[in-house]
Amino acid sequence: MTDWNDKIDFGRPYWADYRSTLGSLQGGGFPQCGTLTELLPPAAVNRAGLPIQFVPAGSLPGVDYEKHIYETGEVSTRESSWHDFFNALAWCRFPRLKAAMNARHYDELGRKKGGSRGKQRDALTLLDESGVIVSGTNPAVLQALSKKDWKTAFLTHRSEWESSIRVAVCGHAILEKFLAPYKSVTAHALLLQTPVEMSNNDLDEWLGSALLAGNILASPAGLSPLPLMGIPGWWKSGVQDKSFYNDRQVFRPDSGRRAPAPVHKISDL
Numbered sequence: 001m002t003d004w005n006d007k008i009d010f011g012r013p014y015w016a017d018y019r020s021t022l023g024s025l026q027g028g029g030f031p032q033c034g035t036l037t038e039l040l041p042p043a044a045v046n047r048a049g050l051p052i053q054f055v056p057a058g059s060l061p062g063v064d065y066e067k068h069i070y071e072t073g074e075v076s077t078r079e080s081s082w083h084d085f086f087n088a089l090a091w092c093r094f095p096r097l098k099a100a101m102n103a104r105h106y107d108e109l110g111r112k113k114g115g116s117r118g119k120q121r122d123a124l125t126l127l128d129e130s131g132v133i134v135s136g137t138n139p140a141v142l143q144a145l146s147k148k149d150w151k152t153a154f155l156t157h158r159s160e161w162e163s164s165i166r167v168a169v170c171g172h173a174i175l176e177k178f179l180a181p182y183k184s185v186t187a188h189a190l191l192l193q194t195p196v197e198m199s200n201n202d203l204d205e206w207l208g209s210a211l212l213a214g215n216i217l218a219s220p221a222g223l224s225p226l227p228l229m230g231i232p233g234w235w236k237s238g239v240q241d242k243s244f245y246n247d248r249q250v251f252r253p254d255s256g257r258r259a260p261a262p263v264h265k266i267s268d269l
Helices: 013-023 035-038 065-072 082-093 095-108 121-130 139-146 150-156 158-162 170-177 200-212
Strands: 053-056 074-077 130-135 166-168 184-192 225-228 263-265
Touching: 013 082, 013 166, 035 053, 035 082, 065 074, 074 082, 074 150, 082 095, 082 170, 095 121, 095 200, 121 170, 121 184, 130 139, 130 200, 139 150, 139 184, 139 225, 139 263, 150 158, 158 184
Parallel strands: 053 074, 130 184, 184 263
Antiparallel strands: 130 166, 184 225
């Protein structure tokens, strides 16, 4: 009988931020809500100050997902669901960002008429489901990503990905795709230029504060598409050479129809 986590290739670099937490869960059955709640750090409270708890979805029929989280701290979680399991891991890794996203969703509820969610809620959902945070001290790499200049970002500056660029995956749907990764896995990236490498806690705190202050993610235009398997070392099924990046079905050139996503500069660390 195989363990529930045999589908996770722990050696792949995209699991780096979650490896320790995943390692603590090895063996046994699929992690249930109580176990996941125990993994949360003390900082995992919603913006109303209520502690986050993962609760079986079957016990919360018909709740408004974001509204319920804000008003109770309870996160409706389907048991034995990879998607919801990875959402719980994202809460463990980014408690302030996740709480800020929930608060912004809550603030926007009911503001739009005719069933429209609005640009900010659309942006929040993209980051929550398929988002990554790309931070680093080298602006050339970040600008190349923003302009979809893939060969400059991934080939010319290949060495920078080991020294001055960091990718933190916050989108739980992206984490689910890593169970069976394919070449065209594409995320929505928030690009941050930092004066020094940021710790996990500093990055999470800055993101939460910036989102609540309205400094980031006013619309989906604040996020840049990023073919994740182009990141040096992330694709294990072939060589990442020039011909690899010539695949225009994956590494699509900039069409020029939209302005590049912004590179947010953090200077107050």
